[in-house]
Amino acid sequence: MTTQAKKLPGTDVVVVGLGWAGSIVAKELADAGLRVIGFERGAWRDTASDFNIASAADELRYVQRQELMLRTRQNTCTLRNNVTQTALPMRTWGSFHPGNGTGGAGNHWAGITFRFQPDEFHLKSHLEDRYGKQALEGLSVQDWGTTWEEMEPFYDAFERVAGISGKAGNIGGTLIEGGNPFEGPRRRDYPNPPTQQTFAPTLFAEAARNLGYKPFPVPSALASQGYTNSYGVTMGPCTFCGFCTNYGCANYSKASAIVNVLPALIRMPNFTAKTHCEVLEVRKDSSGKRATGIVYVDANGQTWEQPAEIVVVAAFTFENVRLMLLSGIGEPYDPVSNTGTTGRNYAYQTANNVQLFFDEGKNFNPFIGGGAIGMGIDEFNNDNFDHSGLGFVGGGSTRVTPIGAAPIASRPVPPGTPRWGSQWKKTTAQYYSASMSIGCEASNYSSRTNYLSLDPTYKDPHGRPLLRITFDFTENDLRMAQYVTGKTAEIARALNPSLVVESPRKAPWNNTSYQSSHVVGGFVMGADPATSSVNKHLQVWDVPNLFVVGASAFPQNPGYNPTGTVGALAFKAAHAIRTLYLKRPGEMISV
């Protein structure tokens, strides 16, 4: 297939994928004067034409028919829970929602934009110090090879470009009342103040405060006011329209690459975007130590080779890992021998939920909302509480963020309600406005048996193997899920609902209903090439001109949404290329 590729003139940089990570890297490198070509397998998306406010609020189109998601016919994954099973392909997206087109999954995201905590970046060392080595038995949790201090400037950069709305809890070590007391010390507050809150988050925060917790506004990529970022592009204030998660934002309120980066980037004469162009592999020279460019297929089915001095792979987690496996970058991970790094430490998110039903006196107007508008507490997240004797590590971010109860999907009813007919109609009418939920987005710690590899059977339309996910929730995570869901339910009961339904995440993992699109790892960062694929600059070990950027670099997943860290890593990689790599091109960055 690749032998037929026609060779194009070379360029300085190719970037694979024009979602958050790829767009940021491309912009930062184009700003440095490099000639950048960005490749995107999907369409060019633009708020004015694709997410016009007159047509963007369409649940059938965007939620039921998943218009913004990758078509499984184009590319999908196979899945199994363990190595004894034969994986089968996902023919419709269920558990997660990979995006497609410029902006990627960052178009249909919710907008929750946490920073990870300082201890996360040396999690293995921290947990072993506190609880002993046996606490991590069966887990392959590890350190990131970087530190909070090294990450902080890049979190700040991402928050400025994305116009994040929130309230600081810790500025330079000083705790700020009303913010998250568990966050790492930040250099300054968020660029925008928090949005107003709707009824359900307000009630939750009151109840949590009464129980002694410290509720804070969830940091949000939904702008609370008009905001113009350093690239010159402007966001409008969120209108709480409720068509947020799974939709593109029509009001320029939800930060995304298409709102915050690409309008400025596409004007630059040294940047070119190639859409409907799917990258097939990263080419290496005969030494295997230098990437020579990429091979891609265009919309007409013609295959091309695009040579470049620097290759940045910044697609979604799955495609980052699959491209590395297909291109022979790094040794594929083998769970039996516990060798190899490509595909290693795949992790997910442990999503738990508590639903509250009120028989009288509550009207939540649940159609008002946005993906990241809400209040949260972090008392039961990560290692913010003492795990001694609990039999697990990790935890979750507990919060109420009503995303907007759209009419088709949002029909909360108590268990036991008939699934159709007059009783169902009566019950949905009764509880549509009288129900709320508290989520607990919890950590998922990597283990030896959860990993990514190429499927031996199923192939994509180009004849390349699909990516195979081997994953199930570990005993550690299931115990954690029970515990944090119980704590969440205590807060729920303090609100005096007539019914509380607890749904801690249970095994086995399956694809039947949506859980989270926070798929991470598989090409992780670290200080040791034996257990990681990229160094702390996202530079591939032994292939110095290849950088792989995204949530694929997370060694495990804490109880937070990943996008803030994906954005920070993109700025970190671009900064390393600009300030370090270009001084000594072709060499591993050693500082």
Place this chain on the structure above:
Amino acid sequence: MKALILSSVALLGSVSLGAHAIGGQDSYELVSKGRYIATLGDCTACHTVPGQPLFSGGVSIDTPFGKLVGANITPDTTTGIGRWSFEDFQNTMARGHARNGKRLYPAMPYTAYTKVSREDNYALWAYLRTIEPVHHKVETNQLPFPLSVRLNMSVWNLLNFSEGEYQPKADKSAQWNRGAYLVQGLGHCGTCHTPKSLLGGDNDSAFLRGGALGGVTAPDITGTDHVGLGAWSEDDIVEYLKTGANRYDIASGPMAEAVEHSTQFWHDQDLRAVAVYLKDLGEQHERPEPLAAEQPVMSVGRAIYEDRCSGCHTPNGEGIAKLFPKLANAPLVNADDPTSLIGVVLAGSRAVSTEAAPTGPAMPAFAWNLKDDQVAAVLTYIRNTWGNAASEVTASEVGKRRDALMKQ
């Protein structure tokens, strides 16, 4: 662009301008100046089809009288202006007479360009000589008979055209005079913003007081309150022309093109001069009384506004700077002629994307889900709320505009 300048300079060595052979550093400065003048005059708007070679012509210009097409003004000797002398060019700019005395139609705004100094025309000419010649035949005159008879223009000129370079006013500052020179001449602002007579000539007594052409209303851009730029500061005007957006408004439609191709590249001191001049124009007159809020049409309009418009333009009509135009006290909203407003609601519009403000937001079309009387009601409400006051918009006005848009 850089490459263009270099090749231009190289080319100049071999180009003779009659008695005015130029070369070396002088030519570089002259050509640079000419290039800026071409930007000031927005020559590309009518003479370059996007994606085609610079100034090779072919842009279709719909006038109330029929179709005209922008000429090829590259130095090609058969299809461009390669055989022209500077005097031919000067005649074109100053008198509307092309080479061999052929009379131009005023879609080529010689009625404005006549104000341009001979010196500036010379620089522009020098620059145009450096453009890559493109062989591209353009039939500029596609008017129906008898308008296609160019000789008619001599009569038209007699009635509508006063020839002559801009003459500075001694009682005004140099800055004011520079602004007047740019606005009246190269900027040819009056082409859209000055009302036209039945013959298509400028109504000079209402200079820049707002015009209508091709279904678009160009607002009053004098310093007049209410319908003009009275509320805008000089800074607001400069920001608008430089970036396409300010705290009040964001350019769309034909003005978006003017900003995109021309004004965003004007020097700051020139934009400042324009602002000083415009703010000094116009006369204040009594504001009309707004329609009473209790009128049924206002209640209907308010309900539609809250449901369909307030999400972006905000409940109090203040809008969001650089993104969603402010409707309160907006000149275009208060203009006597609501044609533009009707068109924007029915067909939507896309704002300009500039270097300084790249977002380029859009207004959606509502033709498919608002009826004529609903569009009329919401516009009437907008035109008579938050300090606005203007005539009621009728359903038949909306219907006419809708019919015209459907034909396009």
